[in-house]
Amino acid sequence: MPTRVRKAVFPVAGLGTRLLPATKTIPKEMITIVDRPLIQYAVDEAREAGIEQLIFVTGRGKSALVDYFDVGFELEATLRDKGKSLDVLDPSNARFGEVVSVRQQVPLGLGHAVWCARDIVGDEPFAVLLPDELMFGQPGCLAQMVEAYDKVGGNLVAALEVPESETHKYGVIDPGASDGRLTEIKGLVEKPAPGTAPSNLMLPGRYILQPEVMRALDAQEKGAGGEIQLTDAMAKLIGQQPLHAFRFEGERYDCGGADGFVIANIAMALKRQDVGPAVKAFLSTAKARGAV
Incomplete structure (x- = not known):
């Protein structure tokens, strides 16, 4: 049986420039979807999948993300005094040691952000969730992936079909044999030029990865856009470890x-x-x- 996935990395250091001016002082991940900040949806998804430690890779001006999951003594006291229930705060109150944060001091790409969490991840498999990709399913996307991972092990990524006209925006898989919702990955291409994508299966921001990915990221090699790409590190392990794409059941909303x-x-x-x-x-x- 594969080693259980207990830790999840949340790359949340980005500036959110596509949502300016709102993100001038508020982290993108703290803007609300209905009455919950975007980060809460990703954390709920991780908890449902059995994740025990949430690793936030933050940057300057992102302290609100960690504060949100802290206990608000003054707020709780006020609610108690007014006879109001505290249940509404339960999802935002992290258990002791559940939330850990580390800084990405220079924005060098998703691969670099994940690599910044290497010492906390240690020598065990881990999940990666991009919070601005809101996934909705029952069960959630990561819970579905964990079930599939328990069967095949190795590295596993969520996959989503998009129109061929949009493949240049994403990391895209070169598919091999398929078995139900699982597809072997023969190669990965980050943001292929229009008309050159090997498939229309893109990576919507959910991963279960082995610790060897961190070793591949140690090289700090730059890829598409001059950034250190997570897909490049994963591609290096093809042939050494199993790599599958999982087509999850549910909906995806790009909140970038x-x-x-x-x-x-x-x-x-x-x-x-x-x-x-x-x-x-x-x-x-x-x-x-x-x-x-």
């Missing part, structure tokens, strides 16, 4: 830009029993008067 954030807010609100009916009524009214 304003359009994706708005779409995610509407989609997640419609799934809620408390706010869904009001949002649905508004959309129906807006459609009737030709606003949408």
Whole structure:
């Protein structure tokens, strides 16, 4: 049996330039989807998958991310005094030792951000979650991946089909044999030039990786965009360790830009029993008067 995945890395040091000016003082991951910050959705997904330690790779101005998962004594005291329930705060209160943070002092790419967590990850498999990719499924994407990982081991990435016209935006797999939702990966290409992608299966930001990936990242080799790419390190291990893509059941919302954030807010609100009916009524009214 593969070694159990207990740790997850969250690369959250980015500046969020596509969401300026909101991200001038607020981390992108702290902007809310309905009534929860984006980071909470990724953390909930990790916890559901059995992750015990959350490793935040942060940068300057990102302290709010760690503070959010701390206990708010003053807030809790105020709620108690007013006779209000504290249950709403439960997801944001991390257990002792659950959250660890490390700084990425220079923005050198996703591979470099993951590499910054190498000493905390140690010599065991780990997950990587990109919080601005909001995944919704029952069970969640990472929980589905962990179940698949328990069967095949090695390195495992989530995969999503996109139109061929969009493959140049992402890391794309060169597929081999498929077995159900699992597909062997023969190669990986980061942001291939239009018309050159080996498939339309992209990597939407969920990974289960072996510690040898960190050793491959030690070389600090730059790839596409002049950055240290995680896909390049994974590609180095092809032939040495199993590498599979997993097509998860669920929905994915790209919250890296304003359009994706708005779409995610509407989609997640419609799934809620408390706010869904009001949002649905508004959309129906807006459609009737030709606003949408």
